[in-house]
Amino acid sequence: MNRPGCVSRLLAHPARLLVVGFAATILIGGTLLALPVATWDGRSIGVIDALFMATSAVCVTGLAVLDPGGVFNGFGQGVLLGLVQIGGLGITTLSTTLLLLVGQEVSFSSQDAVQGSFTLNQRVGLGSLLRQVLLWALTIEALGAVILFLTESQRLPLGQALWVSVFHAVSAFCNAGFALRPDNLMADRAVAGIVLPISLLIILGGLGFAVLAELAYWASRRWRGQRAFLSLHTKVALTMTAALLAVGMVGFMVLERENLLGGMDWRDALLASWFASVTPRTAGFNTIDYGQVTAATLFFTIVLMQIGGCPGSTAGGFKATTLAVLLAVARARIRGERGVRLFNRCVPEANVTKATSVVSLAFVLMTLSVILLSALQVSGSFHPRTVEWSLGLLFEVVSALSTVGLSTGITPHLNEASKILLMLLMFIGRLGPLTIAIAIAQQKPRPAVSYAEEQVMIG
Numbered sequence: 001m002n003r004p005g006c007v008s009r010l011l012a013h014p015a016r017l018l019v020v021g022f023a024a025t026i027l028i029g030g031t032l033l034a035l036p037v038a039t040w041d042g043r044s045i046g047v048i049d050a051l052f053m054a055t056s057a058v059c060v061t062g063l064a065v066l067d068p069g070g071v072f073n074g075f076g077q078g079v080l081l082g083l084v085q086i087g088g089l090g091i092t093t094l095s096t097t098l099l100l101l102v103g104q105e106v107s108f109s110s111q112d113a114v115q116g117s118f119t120l121n122q123r124v125g126l127g128s129l130l131r132q133v134l135l136w137a138l139t140i141e142a143l144g145a146v147i148l149f150l151t152e153s154q155r156l157p158l159g160q161a162l163w164v165s166v167f168h169a170v171s172a173f174c175n176a177g178f179a180l181r182p183d184n185l186m187a188d189r190a191v192a193g194i195v196l197p198i199s200l201l202i203i204l205g206g207l208g209f210a211v212l213a214e215l216a217y218w219a220s221r222r223w224r225g226q227r228a229f230l231s232l233h234t235k236v237a238l239t240m241t242a243a244l245l246a247v248g249m250v251g252f253m254v255l256e257r258e259n260l261l262g263g264m265d266w267r268d269a270l271l272a273s274w275f276a277s278v279t280p281r282t283a284g285f286n287t288i289d290y291g292q293v294t295a296a297t298l299f300f301t302i303v304l305m306q307i308g309g310c311p312g313s314t315a316g317g318f319k320a321t322t323l324a325v326l327l328a329v330a331r332a333r334i335r336g337e338r339g340v341r342l343f344n345r346c347v348p349e350a351n352v353t354k355a356t357s358v359v360s361l362a363f364v365l366m367t368l369s370v371i372l373l374s375a376l377q378v379s380g381s382f383h384p385r386t387v388e389w390s391l392g393l394l395f396e397v398v399s400a401l402s403t404v405g406l407s408t409g410i411t412p413h414l415n416e417a418s419k420i421l422l423m424l425l426m427f428i429g430r431l432g433p434l435t436i437a438i439a440i441a442q443q444k445p446r447p448a449v450s451y452a453e454e455q456v457m458i459g
Contacts, residue, residue, distance in 0.1 A: 018431060022058060022087075026427075029054035029083040038076030045071060048416050055423040057083035059430035060314055062177025062284025062405020063396075063422065065412045069180030074163075080178060081167055087430065088174030088205070088314040089137060133209050137173065144169035144201045151193030172201035175314040177284015177405035185275075189287040190268045195275050202283040203241065206309030211237050232345045233321065237310040240320035241281075248277030248304050255297045260288055280304035282315040284405020290395070291409040298391055298408070305404045306362065316403030316429050318362045325355040358432075362401065369397045369425055376417045400425040 034050035036042045044050075049065050056063045057080050066072075068080055145165045152161035164180055171178045179185055188194040204212065214234045221228035230238075253261065253273040261269040275287045280301050290298070308317015324342060329352055332340045340347040373393050392408040399406050400422045414422070 018090075022427065022431060025083065025086055026051065026054045026058050029058060029079060032079045033072070033076060038073065038079060039071055040073045048419055052419050052423055053080065054083055055426050056405070057176065057178065058087040059316075059403050059426040060084060060087045060174045060176040060282075061316075061400060061403040061426045061430070062171075063400060063407060063411050063426070064178065064405075065414075065419065067182050068178050070182055077163075077167065077180065081170055084174050084176040084178065085170055088170075088176070089133065132213060136209055136212055140201065140204055141166075141169045141173050144173060144197055147197040148194065151191065168198060169201060172198045172283065172285065173205040173314065175202060175205045175282045175284070175309065175316070175403070177279070177286075179285060185285050185287045186289065189272055189275075192271060195271055195287060198285060199275055199278040202278050202281060202285070203245075206281045206283075206313050206315035207237060207241060208310045208313035210234070210312050211310060232343055233311075235343050236321050236324045240324050241310065244281070244304065244307065244320060245277050248280065248300075249273045251300050252276040252297065255294055255300060259294050259297075260292060276301075277304070280404060280406065282308045282317055282402055282404045284399075286406060289409070290406055291392075295391060298395055301406065302395060302398050305398050305402045305406065306366075308402050308404075316401075318358045318402075322355045322358055325351055326359065329355075365425075365428065366397060366401055369401065369421065370394050373397055373418055373421055376415065376421060396422065397425065401429040403429045 030047070030051035030053070032038060033053055034044050034047055036044050039045060045053075045066060052063075052065050053068075055061075068077060072080060145162075145168075148165035148169055149161055152165050155161075156164060167178075167180055170176075177184075181187060185194065185198070211234050214231060218228045218230055250273075253269065256273075256276075261272065264272065272287055275285075279285050282305070290301070293301075306317055307320055307323050309315020309319065310321055311319050325340070325347055328340045328342050328347060332338075340349075340352055370393060373396070374390065377393065389410070392410045395406070395408055396410060396414075398404070403426060411422075
């Protein structure tokens with residue numbers, strides 16, 4: 001069966017399919033959220049704010065110009081949750097699933113795009129892979145909701161407790177960070193039954209489906225007494241995740257010991273520090289007010305937000321495995337080694353090049369965006385000319401670009417031009433700079449040309 005020309009071109013180029021799919025979902029979601037029927041008071045929230053909330057949901061960021069629970073009713077919250085779930089699983093995965101269900105043929109390039117998003121094993125069948133992804137996501141979210149319900153049911157009516165538990169479980173696993181309380185999770189800072197399950201969901205969502213599936217396979221074989229080995233990707237992902245969580249927790253405790261943690265007992269301080277280490281992995285939930293932390297903590301959190309989670313996950317950032325490769329490159333150069341090694345395995349040069357490209361693009365985008373956002377806010381009515389405000393703009397840009405969702409509290413005060421800029425950053429951050437570049441690049445590569453070498457002084 002022949003497809004229309006535009007559909008064929010989209011399917012032939014999965015990067016374009018991803019961009020168009022995300023953009024269309026944002027427009028549809030923004031339209032639904034702008035309807036009066038989506039709010040408690042029956043009034044429209046406006047086009048820009050509706051699109052901002054839809055973009056933040058689809059890009060699983062969590063930056064909000066409105067209180068999700070205070071502004072949106074059940075219908076609006078349902079739309080928001082649906083957008084978060086769609087964004088977490090990925091438009092490419094869902095659209096390819098629909099094609100399979102209606103019996104359409106799927107191009108090999110589209111299959112590779114879906115497989116490459118979630119697993120390194122290209123021999124896995126596409127249908128089996130999609131079922132695994134959906135099964136993993138729904139199972140983990142359901143278990144998380146059940147655990148949260150055990151605590152929520154003790155303080156809320158059963159129906160409301162169930163909805164809050166499901167909403168927060170999906171939002172946490174998809175690393176979205178939307179909460180139905182006006183202060184996010186600050187009131188639950190010392191409630192282990194809320195903080196620990198949500199932090200675990202965030203970590204699982206940030207590891208990636210490939211890592212979770214491989215861990216389950218490894219555990220099942222070891223349980224049966226059979227030999228099993230973890231891939232280099234899984235080893236690096238687990239090691240970097242554990243290291244970043246430990247460093248983040250200790251760093252927050254040290255930097256805030258005389259500030260926010262000063263009046264807490266050691267249990268509450270430990271719980272707050274743990275969550276402050278987990279949430280910059282692009283989750284967006286917060287149990288503390290980031291508008292009250294020290295400048296050192298803000299800079300430290302910015303670094304954690306830039307790193308983000310792991311590839312093939314619901315997390316953003318330039319990824320923890322990318323940092324591992326760059327650290328391995330630095331070690332190799334310092335020691336004068338030719339190859340780049342991790343866990344006694346040589347890292348391909350293509351991985352090194354990609355890691356360098358991703359970080360370079362992210363740094364350039366961040367720098368230009370901070371300058372542009374600062375310029376846009378000069379004409380705004382809310383523009384206190386303080387160092388704290390400037391640092392808040394940097395924090396906001398990194399949070400949007402890395403799809404984190406944390407904020408110092410300035411998001412609702414930004415003008416419309418600044419909100420549009422943050423929407424673009426969330427869009428780019430979710431799809432990835434390289435995906436955007438592929439989508440707009442020329443289809444036919446230019447003929448290879450070799451030029452004469454000449455030295456450039458470095459350093």
